[in-house]
Each structure stands twice: as structure tokens, then as C-alpha cells.
Amino acid sequence: MKKMETRWGIMLAILGILGYFLWNFGPMVASFFLAFTDWGIAGTPNFIGIENFKELFDDFIFKKSLWVTFYFGIGSVISSGITAFVAALLLNQSIRFKSLFRTIFFLPAIVPAIANSVIWLWLFNPTFGLLNSILQILKLPTFEWIYNENQVIPSLILMSAWQMGYIMVIFLAGLQGIPQQLYEAVSIDGGNWWHRFRYITIPMMTPTFFFQTVMGLIGALQGFVQPYVMTNGGPNYASTFMVFYIYQNAFRYGKMGYACAISTIFFLIILGLTILIFKTAPFWVYYEAEKGR
Numbered sequence: 001m002k003k004m005e006t007r008w009g010i011m012l013a014i015l016g017i018l019g020y021f022l023w024n025f026g027p028m029v030a031s032f033f034l035a036f037t038d039w040g041i042a043g044t045p046n047f048i049g050i051e052n053f054k055e056l057f058d059d060f061i062f063k064k065s066l067w068v069t070f071y072f073g074i075g076s077v078i079s080s081g082i083t084a085f086v087a088a089l090l091l092n093q094s095i096r097f098k099s100l101f102r103t104i105f106f107l108p109a110i111v112p113a114i115a116n117s118v119i120w121l122w123l124f125n126p127t128f129g130l131l132n133s134i135l136q137i138l139k140l141p142t143f144e145w146i147y148n149e150n151q152v153i154p155s156l157i158l159m160s161a162w163q164m165g166y167i168m169v170i171f172l173a174g175l176q177g178i179p180q181q182l183y184e185a186v187s188i189d190g191g192n193w194w195h196r197f198r199y200i201t202i203p204m205m206t207p208t209f210f211f212q213t214v215m216g217l218i219g220a221l222q223g224f225v226q227p228y229v230m231t232n233g234g235p236n237y238a239s240t241f242m243v244f245y246i247y248q249n250a251f252r253y254g255k256m257g258y259a260c261a262i263s264t265i266f267f268l269i270i271l272g273l274t275i276l277i278f279k280t281a282p283f284w285v286y287y288e289a290e291k292g293r
Helices: 002-034 051-057 060-091 098-110 113-123 130-137 152-162 165-176 180-188 193-221 225-231 242-252 256-284
Strands: 037-040 042-047
Touching (some): 002 037, 002 256, 060 098, 060 152, 060 165, 060 193, 060 242, 098 165, 113 225, 165 193, 180 193, 193 256, 225 242, 242 256
């Protein structure tokens, strides 16, 4: 019986495993080797050693792209995380039409990325966009949004906070998983809402915060659609995210080897950052089954 189950398990998993090696692991390995070549997609790769990596140190756009990517990534994780957590707290209350409100908050997350970018292009338009129109009605200063070098990344961070639906659902599941007897114990001891929030909700939600931080940061650092559709990396490379710069070198400039070198460095940076987050987790993530943190 066990042998039969093992065979069926392998048969059902084999397509997923093959897909991973063909479309994920295989291209990663190929990219690593191509990083040491001068290849323009067509023709035969020409081995040039570490020349591509040397060029990175003198590449102004690469350095700016790295800074811009992490600026957006960290800002996006913080803004979407706070927005999603506040929304989850509100939707976890006993209110009328709770299911309707949950649906409304979740809807932006299922809008296709291209359509979402086109909508926000109109919202950010400095002349007739909705955001500036509202600011004008309120007699407040207007902004240039994505058309200003200093405002483009904050604008894209604002846009990312609007799409916090999936994170909100994860936070909501985490809140509903907190044992109610813990809140009751605080109330019996004379605690108020702040004590329940500070000493029960926050510690019990830290595993969820940890998950959101890791997955959200990795996802945000791979941003591509926003510069591709909305800004073309501008103004003055202020929104040239790393993945977009890799795309430009590979498919616009025909420098596939150089693009692979950037990909390799970017992969190592994300890997190191992920390991760092995991290393710091024991100091701030609380697991109920463990003794202490």
C-alpha cells in the first residue's frame, strides 16, 4: 500500500518538479554562466571572465537602480503592511455588512497589474488627475506625483498600499487565530484595549508579520510593471527598478551577458537580505509553542 502511495505521489509531483527545473532552476544556472560572457542573444556567447561584474562598479544607473529598488521595496512593505493590518483590525470587529467590506477592501488586489497601472496613471496626472483635483477642492498643494524625480517613489509606494488585499487576508487569518481566552484573561486582570493590543495582539501576530516581511520584501524588490507601464524608469532613472534595468539591458540593448551579471548580483543581495531577516527573527518573533523568543 505504501509503495503504491509513493508511486502515485511521484507521478503527481513529477510535472511540478520538471517544471521547476526547466523554468526556474535551469534558467538560474544558465544565467550564472552567461554572466561571464559577452552575449547579445544572437550568436555564440563569448567568455570574458569577470568583465561584466567590473563594469557594474562603474555603472551609475546600476547603483541608482539598486538604491531606488530598496527604497521602494522597504517603503512598500511598511506602507502596505500598516494599511493591511489596520484594515484587518477593523474587519475583525463584529460589525454589520462585514463580508461586504472585506470584499471591497480585497477587490484592488485582484485587478490585473497592467490595468491597475493604467488607472493610477490617470489618478497621478498632475493636470486632470483625480488626486490633484481632490487636493484643489480642499485648497491643499498639488503634486507632480510620478512626473517628479523626488515624488515618483513615494507615489508608487502609495499605489502599492492600495493593493494590500492579500496581506489583509493573511493578517485577518492571524487575528482570528489568536485564542480569545488570552483577551479574557487580560480583561479579568483589569487591562484595557491598549493592554490587549500591546501584550496579546502584537506578540501573537509576529509570526504573521515575519511572513509578510519576507514575502512582501522579495515581491516588492522584483517590481517591474510600474516602471514598464507608467514611467519607463524615469524621470532621470528615479524609478528604474532593478528588474526593469535587467530587462532593458537584455531585450532593449541586447546585452544579455551584462543583464545576467546584474541578475546574479541582485539574487545574492536578496538572498543575503532574506538570511538576515531569518537570523533576526528569534529576537522579535514569538511562537506560542516555544519558551521565550
